Amino acid sequence: MTCMTYPENIQDLIDDFAFLDDWEDRYMHVIDLGKALPPLPLEAKTDVNKVKGCASQVWLVSDQKNDAWKFSGDSDAHIVKGLVAIVLEIYSGRTAEEISKLDANDILSKLGLSEHLSAQRANGLAAMIARIKTEALG
């Protein structure tokens, strides 16, 4: 999978992170991505939209238009909201087939963020990705 070509917006994300050479800069960038993510309206922050398995609160809303899945999300924690932004960047606006072919593990390791992906980690990144795949792929 390492030689896989990614859609332009994902490649841009990878290129941006490639400039960051320590964890402090990467965390700062993750937090900035979260700050740039438009907040979900209050009425979308329902129990149904809450992603289980996250220690902080994470909401994910999905919407399908002409084959393409649009995801939006939010969190009450800065780092997790940044991870939500990255997950949305990876998956939102794509068809089920495109979603099934994307390797989140590979992308996150290219971003230097694979430490966040373990299912045991309380940030819930793995749970968010699983939820997106369930929504899109059934």
Place this chain on the structure above:
Amino acid sequence: MTFDVQQIRSQFPVLAREINDYPLTYLDNAASAQKPTAVMDAMTSQTERAYANVHRGLHTMANETTEAFEAARGKVASFLGAPSDKNIVFTRGATEALNLCAYGLAHMIEPGDEIIITQMEHHSNIVPWHFLRERHGAVIKFVPVTDEGALDLGAYKAMLGEKTKIVSIVHMSNVLGTVNPIKDMATWAHAAGAIFISDGTQAAVHMDIDVQDLGVDLYCMTGHKLYGPTAIGALYGTSATLDKMQPFNGGGEMIEDVFEDRVTYNDAPYKFEAGTPPILEAIGLGAAIDWVRQFSSEDIRQHEMALYHAARDGLADMNSIQVVGTTADKGPVLSFNLKGAHAHDLAQILDKYGVAVRAGQHCTQPLMARFGIHSTARASFGIYNTLDEAERFVEAVRKAARFLA
């Protein structure tokens, strides 16, 4: 023994670890403490020298293991100031001890009977009482907590009445650090005819406990926060209270005789200890108690509180820090929030600097609701922490604040 923190640290091999290229600063002691080699050695050497199931054995190793296991019970009794070993029931921890209390006393509860707890209880001292609400119609009353994190004792006294059957109050809060005046609270509860239980999970680690002086009917503690193993704790009960309580689990050891149509029970504490107990863990707990008691509890208290104050003073000039739990009478627990940030953000960034703290609701949702917050970060100090570590913690919080501002 003189209190030498470097000498103490040398007995905890794990403290030499590095986390993310920084020296480990372990400030999650209120969740679980590290173990000294003395505890690990006691468990290993028992396994290597004499291991068998306890009680009723007729061979040498069964007798030796039983003696070591029962000696551990004696150490717990002495540690808590209990009149006799018979007042100590081994449990899996304080959670199981509190569940045993609720289960054992449930038969005394009729619909409308009242159980008084507080807004600062751990879920372990809330949910078992909800069982009695759901199954027996008990009414749970919560003593309010003041803005500083103390109990509203006037409200407590006003709640006590003839319907009060059980009062169960934490001795030291795991979030606020507040030490509650349970001796007085027990006296008032007894005057109303209620049974008084205290959850000593945190208190037993940081204070001298004398259950007879406190006048409690039941007192719960756990081993793993006291530098001992997991899966072992204890319930102290007065003989009169333990005799009133119905057995919890049924099985071996807790019976006297079993017939096809009836069963008669062993006496306390064995009545509550069905099945093979955590033998090695109990022996490990005994070793942890021996280990802690070689130091003066006043030395430990002064050391830990000095670290707490250094950490708190170090954050004092940061306007963005909100400390939760500011009573004068408290243990070495610092709960706080950084304005505009989630406690989880803070904990994740502190971990990057090698600093281990807990962040979240700390199993105290009613307390979080009382303060109108979702979570806190919590630094909790133990016997082996140093002033350097308190300073590293402060420095890491300052760095994290720069990220999250």
